[in-house]
Amino acid sequence: MPRSLISRLADEARYAFDNISGLAGDLAVPSLRLGVTGLARSGKTVFITALVHNLMHGGRLPLFSAAASGRIAEARLEPQPDDAVPRFDVESHVAALTGERVWPHSTRQVSELRLTIDYESASFLSRNFGRGRLHLDIVDYPGEWLLDLPLLAKDYATFSREAVKAARSEARSHLANAYLATLAACDPKAEADEAAARRLAAEFTAYLAACRADEHALSMLPPGRFLMPGDLDGSPALTFAPLDMEDDAPPPRPGSLAAMMERRYEAYKAHVVRPFFREHFARLDRQIVLVDALHALNAGPAALADLETALAEILTAFRPGRASWLFSILNRRIDRILFAATKADHLHHEDHDRLEAILERLVRRGAEQASFRGAEVDVMALAAVRATREATVLHDGQSLPAILGTPLAGESVDGETYDGKAEIAMFPGDLPDDPEAVFRPGADLGKAGVRFLRFRPPKLERTAEGVTLSLPHIRLDRALDFLIGDRLA
Amino acid sequence: MTDRPKTKETAHTGRKPTAFRLDDGRVRLDDASSDLLSRETRIVPAREEDGDSVPAAIERKPFRWGRLFAAGLAGLVSLAVGLSIDALIRDLFSRSDWLGFLGVGLAALAALGLLGLAIREIAGLMRLSRIDALRDEIAAAAERDDAKAAKAGLQSLMQLYHGRPETAAGRRALSQHLGEVIDGRDLVILAERDLLKPLDEQARRFVTESAKRVSVVTALSPRALVDLLMVLFENLRLIRRLSALYGGRPGFVGFLRLSRSVAAHLAITGGMAAGDTLVSQVLGHGLAARLSARLGEGVVNGLLTARIGIAAIDVCRPSPFVGARRPAVSDIMGELFKGDPQAKALLEEAEKEKK
Numbered sequence: 001m002p003r004s005l006i007s008r009l010a011d012e013a014r015y016a017f018d019n020i021s022g023l024a025g026d027l028a029v030p031s032l033r034l035g036v037t038g039l040a041r042s043g044k045t046v047f048i049t050a051l052v053h054n055l056m057h058g059g060r061l062p063l064f065s066a067a068a069s070g071r072i073a074e075a076r077l078e079p080q081p082d083d084a085v086p087r088f089d090v091e092s093h094v095a096a097l098t099g100e101r102v103w104p105h106s107t108r109q110v111s112e113l114r115l116t117i118d119y120e121s122a123s124f125l126s127r128n129f130g131r132g133r134l135h136l137d138i139v140d141y142p143g144e145w146l147l148d149l150p151l152l153a154k155d156y157a158t159f160s161r162e163a164v165k166a167a168r169s170e171a172r173s174h175l176a177n178a179y180l181a182t183l184a185a186c187d188p189k190a191e192a193d194e195a196a197a198r199r200l201a202a203e204f205t206a207y208l209a210a211c212r213a214d215e216h217a218l219s220m221l222p223p224g225r226f227l228m229p230g231d232l233d234g235s236p237a238l239t240f241a242p243l244d245m246e247d248d249a250p251p252p253r254p255g256s257l258a259a260m261m262e263r264r265y266e267a268y269k270a271h272v273v274r275p276f277f278r279e280h281f282a283r284l285d286r287q288i289v290l291v292d293a294l295h296a297l298n299a300g301p302a303a304l305a306d307l308e309t310a311l312a313e314i315l316t317a318f319r320p321g322r323a324s325w326l327f328s329i330l331n332r333r334i335d336r337i338l339f340a341a342t343k344a345d346h347l348h349h350e351d352h353d354r355l356e357a358i359l360e361r362l363v364r365r366g367a368e369q370a371s372f373r374g375a376e377v378d379v380m381a382l383a384a385v386r387a388t389r390e391a392t393v394l395h396d397g398q399s400l401p402a403i404l405g406t407p408l409a410g411e412s413v414d415g416e417t418y419d420g421k422a423e424i425a426m427f428p429g430d431l432p433d434d435p436e437a438v439f440r441p442g443a444d445l446g447k448a449g450v451r452f453l454r455f456r457p458p459k460l461e462r463t464a465e466g467v468t469l470s471l472p473h474i475r476l477d478r479a480l481d482f483l484i485g486d487r488l489a
Numbered sequence: 490m491t492d493r494p495k496t497k498e499t500a501h502t503g504r505k506p507t508a509f510r511l512d513d514g515r516v517r518l519d520d521a522s523s524d525l526l527s528r529e530t531r532i533v534p535a536r537e538e539d540g541d542s543v544p545a546a547i548e549r550k551p552f553r554w555g556r557l558f559a560a561g562l563a564g565l566v567s568l569a570v571g572l573s574i575d576a577l578i579r580d581l582f583s584r585s586d587w588l589g590f591l592g593v594g595l596a597a598l599a600a601l602g603l604l605g606l607a608i609r610e611i612a613g614l615m616r617l618s619r620i621d622a623l624r625d626e627i628a629a630a631a632e633r634d635d636a637k638a639a640k641a642g643l644q645s646l647m648q649l650y651h652g653r654p655e656t657a658a659g660r661r662a663l664s665q666h667l668g669e670v671i672d673g674r675d676l677v678i679l680a681e682r683d684l685l686k687p688l689d690e691q692a693r694r695f696v697t698e699s700a701k702r703v704s705v706v707t708a709l710s711p712r713a714l715v716d717l718l719m720v721l722f723e724n725l726r727l728i729r730r731l732s733a734l735y736g737g738r739p740g741f742v743g744f745l746r747l748s749r750s751v752a753a754h755l756a757i758t759g760g761m762a763a764g765d766t767l768v769s770q771v772l773g774h775g776l777a778a779r780l781s782a783r784l785g786e787g788v789v790n791g792l793l794t795a796r797i798g799i800a801a802i803d804v805c806r807p808s809p810f811v812g813a814r815r816p817a818v819s820d821i822m823g824e825l826f827k828g829d830p831q832a833k834a835l836l837e838e839a840e841k842e843k844k
Contacts, residue, residue, distance in 0.1 A: 060669060062662075062679050349636060349672075404516075413507075422510070424511060426506070426508045427508070429504060475671065475672070
């Protein structure tokens with residue numbers, strides 16, 4: 001379509017302009033934009049907090065070579081480049097994690113931070129001619145909003161068809177009853193009616209929220225602002241919903257309900273999604289995709305399949321590829337992508353390989369595409385904050401690999417509900433050796449024997465001098481080494 | 490123990506998720522570092538006994554006639570020696586009592602010395618075989634990425650270096666990693682970096698020194714016999730120093746065994762080395778060789794020493810090279826000609842001669 005081509009060209013020109021203006025700053029001190037991507041509840045905020053805290057306080061990162069060899073002189077927070085975006089409140093997140101031992105609340109708005117690392121390069125040239133300083137720019141945002149990115153490439157008719165088809169699918173139709181009934185009652189060709197539009201939007205939002213509940217744990221729920229409106233609550237840009245459009249239907253008559261919906265959808269894209277993408281994702285250097293596979297595993301194959309679709313669609317919005325210094329003037333490319341299965345502390349490390357295999361299967365499409373374009377891709381199971389320890393339990397003559405931790409208040413196993421104070425040893429069950437087994441429809445892992453509890457953040461000991469030990473983690477150092485290690489070499 | 494998981498490949502189904510209270514006596518902690526995180530639950534950390542390691546392939550050894558012959562002969566010789574000592578002491582007693590008692594005392598001293606020697610040899614041999622076993626264990630753990638095996642192996646590695654104060658910092662760092670890092674392979678890499686790296690550097694220095702000395706002496710020596718002896722002596726000394734450095738401290742028999750395994754290792758890896766490094770070395774230093782035949786001999790002997798030294802490092806080092814890089818002949822030879830004033834002077838002299 002010529003119109004979308006023009007708008008794409010205009011976008012590209014703006015990205016290039018942003019890039020060139022950013023480049024001027026990079027001449028003084030190089031900066032690295034790390035994109036922390038992940039759906040809601042995948043642990044973005046905790047990952048950023050742990051990363052910043054460990055770097056700033058010299059946490060134990062033996063496999064992050066720059067830190068392990070003592071070449072990092074200092075890491076400190078500096079004023080971020082964008083003045084219009086709130087600052088990521090790392091101090092209060094750390095205080096909540098270590099003091100009250102609670103996980104951060106779900107993120108409601110975009111925030112940003114710039115971590116400046118002073119380091120000594122290990123190579124002769126850059127030690128003598130380099131700046132020895134790197135700005136690391138990280139953005140935190142509600143994971144729901146990420147679901148909007150695939151919409152950029154879809155028009156209203158496509159979006160409607162896909163959304164309605166999904167709502168009628170087997171896994172969701174029982175949740176979408178109210179919405180589907182309202183949908184059947186209204187005619188897209190009828191006169192535009194504000195009340196009908198509001199009712200439809202409200203029913204659609206309720207359906208999306210129901211899909212997200214723990215027992216279903218579905219992921220592919222665009223548009224993201226319906227679940228987490230931020231400051232747009234009640235604005236007309238959010239009062240639209242997919243209508244039952246026929247395939248290759250003619251463009252809607254001006255003044256009809258469908259035309260109004262389409263206009264609002266386009267407005268949503270233009271005023272909400274596109275700025276969000278341009279400001280935070282168009283110019284990334286490195287990306288970590290956090291995936292909470294355990295949550296979806298708990299809910300079953302339907303949730304996993306949904307997660308797979310959502311990840312594949314989201315990853316098409318990014319631009320992986322080999323970074324070349326010449327093209328990087330106009331166009332930044334993501335040259336390293338790390339897919340990370342978060343919350344790996346919720347199972348014993350013997351199962352980490354299997355979790356990684358499942359994750360590899362989940363993100364296969366995106367990973368293949370990225371490595372085809374020349375980006376380096378890695379997959380690992382990690383825990384940015386390790387909430388558990390490992391133990392062995394002798395039970396019925398078997399010795400079970402278990403984890404020790406304090407479950408969150410309200411979590412329950414076998415009818416026993418925990419109060420958030422008692423520490424327990426938990427054997428979460430075995431993941432299958434063949435990752436395909438969990439994707440097969442009808443595979444019920446809950447009964448086959450996998451159950452993941454949520455644990456409270458770890459209790460940190462203070463040394464005699466009152467110094468808090470750094471936050472424990474699993475493979476955070478390896479992830480850091482992969483993501484930023486080469487820039488500190 | 491019906492379907493206990495053995496390794497990562499084993500399939501197991503039917504184990505239900507279960508939760509246990511911590512006051513349950515069946516709960517045992519895996520890691521020694523647990524008190525870092527929480528002290529309110531002191532459960533005696535118990536290491537899980539491993540009954541499920543894969544049985545090693547049993548080797549069928551052919552019957553050794555040579556050994557039988559040697560044993561018989563050695564028995565005869567010791568009988569002969571015993572008999573002659575007995576006869577000597579009887580003779581001494583028949584001459585005079587005090588002479589006899591003196592003989593008995595001296596014989597007792599000799600026996601005591603022999604016993605001490607034997608004990609030391611046995612201890613040296615045991616140390617060597619312990620290092621060999623440790624290397625196999627760590628290599629297997631790194632290959633399978635088995636954290637439990639890696640932890641056990643690295644614990645005994647730290648024990649091996651317990652009496653070496655210069656490794657204290659490395660041991661402290663490593664014991665912290667043991668509680669935190671979760672991958673077996675990563676643990677081995679960290680052990681190499683923190684504990685073995687200073688030793689590796691020292692070992693490389695030893696090899697370079699020896700190679701340098703051999704090169705220079707060969708280039709300067711007036712007679713072929715002198716450099717032959719020198720090369721032999723220097724190489725044996727190098728093997729001994731390397732072994733002592735990595736904690737082997739072999740006795741005489743142990744040293745013989747060590748030299749034999751260095752030679753065997755050299756024979757195995759020799760083909761490869763000739764393929765990749767030797768050729769380039771010969772070509773690279775071909776200029777020096779063309780300048781002076783003696784200098785060329787010196788280079789060749791230095792190369793030999795470097796290769797023996799590297800083989801000895803492989804044999805003596807209690808861990809395989811996983812993360813660290815094995816020193817290559819080119820590292821050592823490159824260093825040999827880079828900063829050494831003597832070698833430089835030789836080169837210059839050779840150049841003058843040519844003019």
